[in-house]
Amino acid sequence: MKKEVKNEKAKKYGMVIDLDKCTGCGACMVACMSENNVPFKEDESNKLDSIAWMRVYKLTNGKPFPEADICYLPRPCMHCEGHNGHAPCVSVCPATATDYNHETGIVSQIYTRCFGCRYCMVACPYHARYFNWWDPVWPEGMEKYLNPDVSPRMRGVVEKCSFCFHRYQTAMNKAYVEGRRKLEEDEYQTSCAQACPADAITFGDLNDPAHAVHQIAKPDLKHGGRSSNPNAFRLLERLGTNPKVYYLSSREWVRRAGDNYLKKDKTVKKLH
Amino acid sequence: MKIGRRSFLSFIIGGAAGTALSPLAWKSMDDSSIWSQNWPWTPVPADGEVSHVNSVCTLCPGGCGITVRKVDDRAVKIEGMKGHPVNDGGVCILGLSALQLLYGPTRVKAPLKRVGERGEEKWQEISWSEAVAEVAAKLGDLRSKGKSHTVCSILDSDKGTVPYLFGRLLTVYGSPNFIRTPSIQDSYELAINLMHGVQASAGFDVEHADFVLSFGSGLIDGWGSPVRMFKANSNWKDSGSKVVQIEPRLSNTAAKSDKWIPINPGTEVALAMGLAHVIIKESLYDSDFVNNYSSGFDKFKQLVLDKYNPDNVAQITGVDSSALVSLARNFAHASKPLAVCGRGQGKTQGSLDEFIAVHALNALVGNINSEGGVWAVPDPDYIKWPEVEMDSVAAVGMQKERIDGAGSETYPYARYLLNRFSGVVNSEEESPVNALFVAGANPLYTISDSKAVKEAFSKIPFVVSFSSYMDETAKNADLILPNHVFLERYEDVPMPVGLQKHVIGLSRPVVKPQFNTKHVGDVIILIAKALGGRIADAFPWDNYEACLEETLGDKWESIVENGFWSDPDFKVPASEEAFNTPSGKFEFIPANLKSPLDFSPVTIEGSDISYPLILVPYDSMRLANGFIGNPPFITKTVEDTVLKGKDVFVEINPKTAEEIGLIEGRYVDIRTPRGKAKVRVHLFDGIMPGIVALPRGLGHTAYDKYIAGKGINFNELIGPVEDPVSGFDAAWGIRARLTKV
Numbered sequence A: 001m002k003k004e005v006k007n008e009k010a011k012k013y014g015m016v017i018d019l020d021k022c023t024g025c026g027a028c029m030v031a032c033m034s035e036n037n038v039p040f041k042e043d044e045s046n047k048l049d050s051i052a053w054m055r056v057y058k059l060t061n062g063k064p065f066p067e068a069d070i071c072y073l074p075r076p077c078m079h080c081e082g083h084n085g086h087a088p089c090v091s092v093c094p095a096t097a098t099d100y101n102h103e104t105g106i107v108s109q110i111y112t113r114c115f116g117c118r119y120c121m122v123a124c125p126y127h128a129r130y131f132n133w134w135d136p137v138w139p140e141g142m143e144k145y146l147n148p149d150v151s152p153r154m155r156g157v158v159e160k161c162s163f164c165f166h167r168y169q170t171a172m173n174k175a176y177v178e179g180r181r182k183l184e185e186d187e188y189q190t191s192c193a194q195a196c197p198a199d200a201i202t203f204g205d206l207n208d209p210a211h212a213v214h215q216i217a218k219p220d221l222k223h224g225g226r227s228s229n230p231n232a233f234r235l236l237e238r239l240g241t242n243p244k245v246y247y248l249s250s251r252e253w254v255r256r257a258g259d260n261y262l263k264k265d266k267t268v269k270k271l272h
Numbered sequence B: 001m002k003i004g005r006r007s008f009l010s011f012i013i014g015g016a017a018g019t020a021l022s023p024l025a026w027k028s029m030d031d032s033s034i035w036s037q038n039w040p041w042t043p044v045p046a047d048g049e050v051s052h053v054n055s056v057c058t059l060c061p062g063g064c065g066i067t068v069r070k071v072d073d074r075a076v077k078i079e080g081m082k083g084h085p086v087n088d089g090g091v092c093i094l095g096l097s098a099l100q101l102l103y104g105p106t107r108v109k110a111p112l113k114r115v116g117e118r119g120e121e122k123w124q125e126i127s128w129s130e131a132v133a134e135v136a137a138k139l140g141d142l143r144s145k146g147k148s149h150t151v152c153s154i155l156d157s158d159k160g161t162v163p164y165l166f167g168r169l170l171t172v173y174g175s176p177n178f179i180r181t182p183s184i185q186d187s188y189e190l191a192i193n194l195m196h197g198v199q200a201s202a203g204f205d206v207e208h209a210d211f212v213l214s215f216g217s218g219l220i221d222g223w224g225s226p227v228r229m230f231k232a233n234s235n236w237k238d239s240g241s242k243v244v245q246i247e248p249r250l251s252n253t254a255a256k257s258d259k260w261i262p263i264n265p266g267t268e269v270a271l272a273m274g275l276a277h278v279i280i281k282e283s284l285y286d287s288d289f290v291n292n293y294s295s296g297f298d299k300f301k302q303l304v305l306d307k308y309n310p311d312n313v314a315q316i317t318g319v320d321s322s323a324l325v326s327l328a329r330n331f332a333h334a335s336k337p338l339a340v341c342g343r344g345q346g347k348t349q350g351s352l353d354e355f356i357a358v359h360a361l362n363a364l365v366g367n368i369n370s371e372g373g374v375w376a377v378p379d380p381d382y383i384k385w386p387e388v389e390m391d392s393v394a395a396v397g398m399q400k401e402r403i404d405g406a407g408s409e410t411y412p413y414a415r416y417l418l419n420r421f422s423g424v425v426n427s428e429e430e431s432p433v434n435a436l437f438v439a440g441a442n443p444l445y446t447i448s449d450s451k452a453v454k455e456a457f458s459k460i461p462f463v464v465s466f467s468s469y470m471d472e473t474a475k476n477a478d479l480i481l482p483n484h485v486f487l488e489r490y491e492d493v494p495m496p497v498g499l500q501k502h503v504i505g506l507s508r509p510v511v512k513p514q515f516n517t518k519h520v521g522d523v524i525i526l527i528a529k530a531l532g533g534r535i536a537d538a539f540p541w542d543n544y545e546a547c548l549e550e551t552l553g554d555k556w557e558s559i560v561e562n563g564f565w566s567d568p569d570f571k572v573p574a575s576e577e578a579f580n581t582p583s584g585k586f587e588f589i590p591a592n593l594k595s596p597l598d599f600s601p602v603t604i605e606g607s608d609i610s611y612p613l614i615l616v617p618y619d620s621m622r623l624a625n626g627f628i629g630n631p632p633f634i635t636k637t638v639e640d641t642v643l644k645g646k647d648v649f650v651e652i653n654p655k656t657a658e659e660i661g662l663i664e665g666r667y668v669d670i671r672t673p674r675g676k677a678k679v680r681v682h683l684f685d686g687i688m689p690g691i692v693a694l695p696r697g698l699g700h701t702a703y704d705k706y707i708a709g710k711g712i713n714f715n716e717l718i719g720p721v722e723d724p725v726s727g728f729d730a731a732w733g734i735r736a737r738l739t740k741v
């Protein structure tokens, strides 16, 4: 069994988000919350404790009226490969509660192992990780919509975007039952990519030349996955985190902001 | 099947020893721990059989197809329906949150009768038969006193079987007072009615347009059918089509457009006329259409040439005259140009002049009823019920003038004028409305000048709400007869707004009713039967479902099978036959208008001395501002520069802020001639100096703790400004003042 796994060409799931198309509507955020049983509180306006595996940031070009411009940037977990799977968070977790899966390229989060030290949150340069300060509470009756494929989390653990890993499992189970080893591109899609009404999010296997993400991102695997598409960029590319989420923008200021916007972001200052 | 940790582990072992094709050996330890963990103190969603149901979302007029994922009898996820002619797989943030409405704490769980004061929220649960009897008794009483015409219904739509049932009941009972809630549909219908001579909705072939000129329409902020517009916008990016956005604030639509042209607010009509000036002067118009299928062109030409030269227009609009000229040329030279209007999400009607001017632009470039253009789409005529037979009371009642004045001598063109409703009720000692029914609408929240609307409601002796949720109107009603949520009921959803095709969607019960609610269609039929006589005769159906099935006739099977019905052969008539005006042609200057339009910008309320700033609303997909309030998930996505704690932020240009000494986050009082509120300041470079903006969709006083009490309802700060010709609400803003607190 193990041998077969090794023979299988490793997959590297990733995402391309077209910021020219993204409308900032926030549907991806809710698609994620509803798929992944993300809880909510009476007041979610303190964004430091507001759990959003997918968060849409608003970037501004800083110019005065009428040269002002804005652009939205949806931020899931980047599922960094780093060098050979050494994602920033994976390296620091003392409990091996977060791990880099070499078969899929997905960075996992195992809530039962997590004991809440939050090193990973500090290590993640994208603020993709959230801490459960409270146990989740659903108003009476609302727990009916919870998705059985994803376990609700408890107080004291860290959670983040999983690239909807349970959907991968479901798709693989189905493929295996049908005697197949390979998933079609549309068999495994994340909830956010599926929901995005602007079709701004493309998801698939970056290693598979037939997949749209590969064709758009054109990752140069010899150079840490850097894209050879002139409109593409990754967040904080120069940190060497080797993220698997690529962004597209035809606007230069947006592409530039991608490499340093977090430095200017207020939440960063507050966190550190 | 619930799998505890222990049984799960043995399950793996069993699996691995079994078939070689078992997927389970594939699972790494990580996966199984993610999958199997549970804590006794967090809910464990029960596993079960997965199924999918296709239906239609009715939370906005967009009419998107949805696919609901179910686990046993629970609905767990809403997804966009692939292959649906409106949204093809996409879904908006509100549709995605619908399960929070279905299972949420805001549901009205049984028929309720008020026992305390209005709005005090003291209710007594009553049975459905009591509820129906109570309504029928009230209606019977009014009728016997010759007051049938003082009964009034407010609905969000006038299309489809449910609005038709309401209309039918009112007619055979004897009241002309069916009122649809206002939106740009009113203005588009009227513009088309006057210029084409037909009763139709505006359909926009956005998929084929290659140059979209938007006069402040929030193309990707929820205008039209939102998901469809998002998709069109993405297609424009792929195909290189251009979008020019004209508005004083950098909305998301403006930011994503190819060119944003800031304009003095409210002067869009002048810009449209200025563009027409250039197009006519430079002979860039479609001469085939203009010469053969239009009338009044010479008069129109004279008007724009006399009054709207680019320099004049630049003065009024603040748009540079050379920019105007090049915009006009680019628009006219595009192969499929399309001009649209209706600010933001189009929730207020706007001025008729503006719609006529913008529609005239479309006619000049010859894109009326053609590919990539604006179509006059008649309602699909599938509802073919026999004419009602009125008794003498009904006949007398139907002759009475409408409460809102629509169709009267003063307002001959309008069909519905809900904006006038509270003014009329409040101007009389005794309310001219004795009973009010509200369904699929929340006028106490959505109609401007909330204070006046509230006063009017408090004067009406009998208010019945059919809302599924405890919204503002329900909370202040005498009786709530809760409808099923759309995920629990059948209903036809015809004519997704802005579509240039005939599509009828079908909402269907995805789950069984969660509470003691009843389909509003059934309730209407029951009320009619209880009233007896000719009224009962007009409702021969046993129940709503029978009525719906019979109405859809041979479409029923395919609509049940596919979730929607669409007419593949739908076409609008060619220009030879399309117009039913006195001239039989498209009329640039509508002959049916008694007084000529003057195309001047609408003056808003307030003096610039006491109110030096201009307040405008803005619409966001992240703040539902129609009859549905934000479910918790959506409120969670609202930025902390829009809402922080309970405070809403007013957007202001840093320059203006500096002039009044305001800094980011500062608390201020905002005052308008209609109201005041405490808000915080957010500096935004994307807004024109001198203008401030507040979002719509906040300031709820009903629903649940996740949305109530946060921010301010924009409608408390603004009142209607009557369009002189149509009577529509033409207000696009109101003058305002900020003072530090």
Ligand code: SF4
Pocket: A021, A022, A023, A024, A025, A026, A027, A028, A029, A056, A072, A074, A195, A196, A197, A198, A199, A200, A201
């Ligand atoms: S759903 Fe799509 S368009 Fe909306 S914010 Fe997310 S990525 Fe952008």
Ligand code: SF4
Pocket: A031, A032, A033, A035, A036, A053, A054, A076, A077, A160, A161, A162, A163, A164, A190, A191, A192, A193
């Ligand atoms: S990939 Fe899945 S988990 Fe990640 S942001 Fe999208 S919906 Fe959420």
Ligand code: SF4
Pocket: B057, B058, B059, B060, B061, B062, B063, B064, B087, B091, B092, B093, B094, B095, B096, B225, B226, B227
């Ligand atoms: S756009 Fe309207 S109809 Fe479509 S999913 Fe959203 S709320 Fe529902």
